[in-house]
Amino acid sequence: MERARISARQLFMLAILFEHGSAMVIPLGVDAKQDVWLAILCGMVFGGGLLFVYYRLFTYYPNLPFTSYSQRIVGSFFGKVLALIYVLYFLYISARVLRDFGELLLTFAYPETPLFILNAVMMLTVMYAVYKGIEVIARASQLFFFSLYWILMLGFVLIIIAGEIDVRRLQPILEEGWSHIFHVVFTQTLYVPFGELVVFTMIFPYLQREEKVWKAGFLALLLSGINLAMIMGMNVAVLGADIVSRSTFPLLNTIQEIRVANFLERLDVLFMIALIVGGFFKVGVFFYAGVIGVADLFALKEYQRLVYPLGISVLFLSLAIASNFAEHIKEGLRIVTIYMHVPLQMIIPIFLLLIAMVKHQKKERKGR
Amino acid sequence: MWLRLRNQNKQQAYQYDKVAQEGIYGTIERDLHANIEKVRNITGNSADIVIRHFLLGKEDNLLSALCFVSGMVDENMVQQLFIEASVQLSFPSMCCDQLDYIEKKIATANTTRRVKQWNDVFSLLMSGESILFIHGMQEAISIAVKGGEYRAITEPSTQLSIRGPREGFTESLATNVAMVRRRIQHPHVWVEAITVGEVTHTNVRIMYIKGIADDSIVEEVRNRLQRICMDGVLESGYIEQLIEDETFTTFPTIYHTERPDSVAANLLEGRVAIFVEGTPFVLIAPAVFIQFFQAVEDYYARFDIATALRFLRILVFFISLVAPSLYIAATTFHQEMIPTSLVIAIAAQRESVPFPAFVEAVIMEVTFEILREAGVRLPRTVGQAVSIVGALVIGQAAVEAGFVSSVMVIVVSITAIASFATPSFAIAVSARLIRFLLMVLAALFGFYGILIGLIWMTIHLCSLRSFGVPYMTPLAPLIPTNLRDTFVRFPLWALTDRPHGIAEETNIVRQGDEQRPKPNQEMRREGDEN
Numbered sequence: 001m002e003r004a005r006i007s008a009r010q011l012f013m014l015a016i017l018f019e020h021g022s023a024m025v026i027p028l029g030v031d032a033k034q035d036v037w038l039a040i041l042c043g044m045v046f047g048g049g050l051l052f053v054y055y056r057l058f059t060y061y062p063n064l065p066f067t068s069y070s071q072r073i074v075g076s077f078f079g080k081v082l083a084l085i086y087v088l089y090f091l092y093i094s095a096r097v098l099r100d101f102g103e104l105l106l107t108f109a110y111p112e113t114p115l116f117i118l119n120a121v122m123m124l125t126v127m128y129a130v131y132k133g134i135e136v137i138a139r140a141s142q143l144f145f146f147s148l149y150w151i152l153m154l155g156f157v158l159i160i161i162a163g164e165i166d167v168r169r170l171q172p173i174l175e176e177g178w179s180h181i182f183h184v185v186f187t188q189t190l191y192v193p194f195g196e197l198v199v200f201t202m203i204f205p206y207l208q209r210e211e212k213v214w215k216a217g218f219l220a221l222l223l224s225g226i227n228l229a230m231i232m233g234m235n236v237a238v239l240g241a242d243i244v245s246r247s248t249f250p251l252l253n254t255i256q257e258i259r260v261a262n263f264l265e266r267l268d269v270l271f272m273i274a275l276i277v278g279g280f281f282k283v284g285v286f287f288y289a290g291v292i293g294v295a296d297l298f299a300l301k302e303y304q305r306l307v308y309p310l311g312i313s314v315l316f317l318s319l320a321i322a323s324n325f326a327e328h329i330k331e332g333l334r335i336v337t338i339y340m341h342v343p344l345q346m347i348i349p350i351f352l353l354l355i356a357m358v359k360h361q362k363k364e365r366k367g368r
Numbered sequence: 369m370w371l372r373l374r375n376q377n378k379q380q381a382y383q384y385d386k387v388a389q390e391g392i393y394g395t396i397e398r399d400l401h402a403n404i405e406k407v408r409n410i411t412g413n414s415a416d417i418v419i420r421h422f423l424l425g426k427e428d429n430l431l432s433a434l435c436f437v438s439g440m441v442d443e444n445m446v447q448q449l450f451i452e453a454s455v456q457l458s459f460p461s462m463c464c465d466q467l468d469y470i471e472k473k474i475a476t477a478n479t480t481r482r483v484k485q486w487n488d489v490f491s492l493l494m495s496g497e498s499i500l501f502i503h504g505m506q507e508a509i510s511i512a513v514k515g516g517e518y519r520a521i522t523e524p525s526t527q528l529s530i531r532g533p534r535e536g537f538t539e540s541l542a543t544n545v546a547m548v549r550r551r552i553q554h555p556h557v558w559v560e561a562i563t564v565g566e567v568t569h570t571n572v573r574i575m576y577i578k579g580i581a582d583d584s585i586v587e588e589v590r591n592r593l594q595r596i597c598m599d600g601v602l603e604s605g606y607i608e609q610l611i612e613d614e615t616f617t618t619f620p621t622i623y624h625t626e627r628p629d630s631v632a633a634n635l636l637e638g639r640v641a642i643f644v645e646g647t648p649f650v651l652i653a654p655a656v657f658i659q660f661f662q663a664v665e666d667y668y669a670r671f672d673i674a675t676a677l678r679f680l681r682i683l684v685f686f687i688s689l690v691a692p693s694l695y696i697a698a699t700t701f702h703q704e705m706i707p708t709s710l711v712i713a714i715a716a717q718r719e720s721v722p723f724p725a726f727v728e729a730v731i732m733e734v735t736f737e738i739l740r741e742a743g744v745r746l747p748r749t750v751g752q753a754v755s756i757v758g759a760l761v762i763g764q765a766a767v768e769a770g771f772v773s774s775v776m777v778i779v780v781s782i783t784a785i786a787s788f789a790t791p792s793f794a795i796a797v798s799a800r801l802i803r804f805l806l807m808v809l810a811a812l813f814g815f816y817g818i819l820i821g822l823i824w825m826t827i828h829l830c831s832l833r834s835f836g837v838p839y840m841t842p843l844a845p846l847i848p849t850n851l852r853d854t855f856v857r858f859p860l861w862a863l864t865d866r867p868h869g870i871a872e873e874t875n876i877v878r879q880g881d882e883q884r885p886k887p888n889q890e891m892r893r894e895g896d897e898n
Contacts, residue, residue, distance in 0.1 A: 009846055105816060109702070113813070121813060125823050132831040139830035139844035140823075266705050269815055276819045 008212035019224035021282030037233035044225025047194025094286035195345035436498035442515025618798035638871025693810035701814030726811035
């Protein structure tokens with residue numbers, strides 16, 4: 001672990017940017033059609049449950065990152081194996097998000113630029129930030145939090161002024177019933193972006209005042225859930241459920257609908273800012289967790305030495321994980337969710353929590 | 369890498385001390401002539417060292433000599449001294465300690481000090497005091513007659529204001545310190561003296577308000593100043609570069625000003641001022657990013673206009689940073705984002721231009737930088753000629769020759785004006801440098817490049833510190849109470865706290881409760897009835 005301290009407010013803003021990250025621009029939970037906002041809100045509620053699990057684990061070991069306390073809970077060997085799996089998971093997801101990001105940029109603005117270049121530029125920025133440490137990332141998140149929020153507000157106001165919103169497109173609510181929505185929740189929206197908060201188990205220990213973790217984390221989850229639900233709801237209200245479910249970037253299409261006073265139009269740059277800033281923080285947090293995890297696992301004092309080798313690995317991994325965008329998306333929906341998100345975000349943490357609870361109860365009894 | 373390079377080149381250790389002070393050690397002898405000979409020897413018989421022999425006292429019984437550096441002393445005072453010493457001074461018959469008596473007698477007019485070591489003799493002599501050697505005494509008397517010519521107090525040339533005091537610092541350290549002290553008349557304004565520079569022996573003063581400034585920051589400033597060990601310090605810029613937190617950045621982490629009221633305001637906020645002999649620029653530390661967008665005048669004007677001006681300055685900074693790169697990105701990559709009629713107009717103009725937008729922009733920006741640099745250093749009369757030539761070349765001829773498009777000219781002029789409108793020159797310079805970097809990024813990646821560049825800049829800004837204070841305070845880390853005095857300036861009565869994180873935390877409130885003006889209702893004149 002690095003010697004650093006971040007405040008609860010910084011954690012809150014970092015978590016919000018992280019949650020918005022790519023979730024804001026990709027078609028999130030669109031299988032729920034016009035009820036997508038409901039699916040996101042439900043995902044948030046269950047995500048709150050997962051966050052509580054991570055939080056409880058943290059309260060047992062407030063000074064240790066996940067990769068350390070896994071060893072305390074299930075013993076040195078299995079703990080290390082588990083930590084290694086998680087570290088690889090973090091790095092893999094950061095590569096995935098990087099790929100997402102590069103592909104998005106490629107399709108909508110830079111059709112002739114090689115993916116490698118786009119990814120490399122982004123990765124260099126992320127590496128620079130991670131090299132500077134969590135304090136700097138947290139501080140930068142405070143600056144970007146406000147700029148992102150202003151941009152979102154601006155977009156929202158412009159869409160309302162442009163008169164594009166038609167609430168009837170959100171009806172009928174619950175056309176296919178709750179079961180369909182829960183199906184979407186448990187296959188998609190719970191894991192991305194809410195379950196991904198598992199990466200913050202590596203960042204919680206940096207908090208100045210540990211008692212504030214729950215408040216900051218929970219508020220961030222709540223706010224980002226509501227925001228994402230609003231964004232996707234807005235997309236549906238502007239474009240209609242049909243177009244949204246077929247679109248690659250619903251938010252972009254929505255923004256392109258804005259036409260105000262024959263002057264404010266084609267505001268793609270707003271979308272681009274949201275995409276780049278969000279992508280930066282998402283890749284950054286995952287990559288940071290991966291790097292810190294490796295340093296922690298192999299007891300390296302200076303994690304900075306790992307930034308360049310691991311960064312370059314992630315960059316190449318982002319190109320190598322899929323041969324094209326369709327394959328990449330399919331992997332994300334079919335394979336990653338079932339074989340990575342479900343066990344690593346849900347099953348293992350709950351399992352670890354149960355063991356930790358039993359262990360601590362035993363300890364308490366012994367203490368008496 | 370730099371360290372390694374430096375160490376390779378370093379064949380011998382810094383030893384100026386040893387070389388220079390050879391022969392200066394030791395104490396004064398009894399023999400006057402030997403002493404004078406020594407002064408002559410060590411100073412290489414320099415022409416500006418005046419040595420005047422005379423007989424001390426009415427009875428003419430003491431052969432003595434007065435040494436001083438001409439030009440650095442007040443001639444009137446020296447004259448006075450001679451009269452006092454040779455005409456008025458008379459020894460009582462039963463004298464106990466002649467030296468003591470002389471010192472006390474002369475002290476009626478001047479501050480004196482007895483010195484024994486040659487070391488002290490020379491440092492005092494060179495600082496502008498005169499030294500009185502008396503035959504047969506093992507000690508000399510140093511008499512403070514510092515003087516000489518300094519530039520008069522004039523209006524500062526870099527930070528002008530419409531409303532506010534007109535005086536600016538001068539090259540005289542004592543005058544500068546006094547100008548600030550006159551503004552804050554409190555015994556807790558503490559001034560510490562430090563001498564920096566092994567050859568120049570430059571006087572430096574650290575000024576802060578005890579109890580308001582954070583002790584640890586004062587301690588840090590003191591330590592960093594004492595660390596300096598080099599031949600010379602000629603301007604506060606030397607010190608700035610030697611004590612700043614991060615060398616490899618374009619952003620200034622120490623503020624400098626020419627205005628005493630600015631220094632006073634910063635001292636009241638708990639900062640530390642560093643005065644350097646021989647320069648009107650006073651350093652202020654710690655400095656945060658937002659400070660470079662604030663002018664003292666903001667506090668003299670009412671809060672509404674001050675707030676509006678601050679927003680304008682931030683906007684101006686961004687314009688001077690990204691205007692040319694936005695032009696490059698929009699015309700090269702994102703034509704679809706410009707309204708149709710405008711893009712047609714731009715395209716029509718650019719048709720005759722033989723260069724890509726990036727080259728066009730670089731040519732114009734570099735031309736402008738050349739013109740500016742030429743204008744800055746030239747005498748004022750020639751400078752006007754340069755600006756006329758520049759206006760013609762940039763303004764018309766280049767466009768008519770089909771060299772650049774007229775839109776580019778507009779962009780360059782907006783950028784130029786914006787960079788002049790930034791209140792602090794130091795931050796305008798860093799925007800000037802980063803602008804070129806952003807132009808390259810824009811030429812390579814369009815808006816993506818600009819955004820990535822700005823993210824890099826933000827991370828870099830967040831990683832900076834100034835004397836331990838994060839550079840982006842109070843934005844990141846966010847300190848809500850301090851936000852009252854950043855982009856907006858709240859009314860003075862709402863600025864209740866000194867800046868958190870900079871001033872001493874235990875004593876942070878700076879005004880009494882309820883400072884908001886409340887006109888007495890009964891005082892209202894009934895104007896309507898008339």
